Amino acid sequence: MNLVCKRTNFFNCSSKSNHFLFYFRNMKRTWELFFTFMKIGAFTLGGGYAMLSMVEKAVVDQKKWIASDEFWDMIAIIQSLPGVFAVNTALYVGQKVAGRKGAFASMLGAILPSIVIILLLATVFREFRDNPVVERIFKGIRPCVVALILAPSLRMIKSAKVTWKTAIIPILAVFLIWWCKISPAYVILTAIAGSLVYALIIERKAKEAEK
């Protein structure tokens, strides 16, 4: 008996079983993350911000994986990152809760419903595209889509507090992309450089004011 005990100690059995338990719990969390984000991905219409309240409800209120203030602090940073906001949020929550595996599982969960639904619709839509009824419906929809793209851009200008002086920025962007057919990628890169300089100047001014 004693010998066995010593042996188990020697082989570090107990910690090994702990490790196994930890691994098991981690796997369970990984799947939980996957299904949580899959549910959110499958049922949120209307983009990233509609999704955010659902993520908060699931992750902060129900599962209590992340504290509320920590969650919102991090979301503030994630909002300023490029890329798909829903995917960035899923990656952050997953990483925080279950490491790299969790991040990957959450991301897959967030995008899988979209991919499946669009693949199904795309195959169906190809068949029915030339159907006269579908064509009539889409003739009505297309101008609406244009309006749905123009409206948020103007709302964005409003929320960015563009003045008569800074109005040159969006006007120049429109002119370069729409008229000169310059790639928006270059416009974005130039704007990043410009606003980084602007942000650094603000920071320096704030520091000087402190002194």
Next chain:
Amino acid sequence: MIYLQLLWVFIKIGVLGFGGGYAMLSLIQHEVVEHYAWMTTTEFADMVAISQMTPGPISINLATYVGYTTAGIWGSLLASFALCLPSIIMVYMIIKLFMNKKNSNLLDNTLKGLKPAVAGLIFAAGLSMMNTQNFVEIGRGQNNVSIIICVLAFVASYFFKANPILLIVLSGAIGFFVY
């Protein structure tokens, strides 16, 4: 070759897509319609309508759709994954490095400066979709139903924050009865 192009295009969009789904939409529009001509502007408008009406992030929907029409199922998986790839690296780095408040302030101010340019970007995408393919009667001397739909949808969306899905369904119904 098409796979490499898809990979490159969507990684680029994942890196430069500041300012949400609509900003990415304008980047996708330039690459897909104007640069590579994988789609006509009509197809693109239809695709945007479908992406709006289905659940999930609009840009993932668009990437899947573009990938599928250009290179089948593998293309769609590749395009969506390519769009997420920069995010995977960036979020990981942000969690490891950028946790302090000072850096986040710098990031915040940079984004504030970026916003007017991104708004211009989106507006330009809307303008380049405003053509005779998407607006049926322009220049034919008929009643301009397309323009009326566009103006009404704009007013409803901008001033009354109407639900985009509702607007798409309504204008689809108008199209069905008018044309």
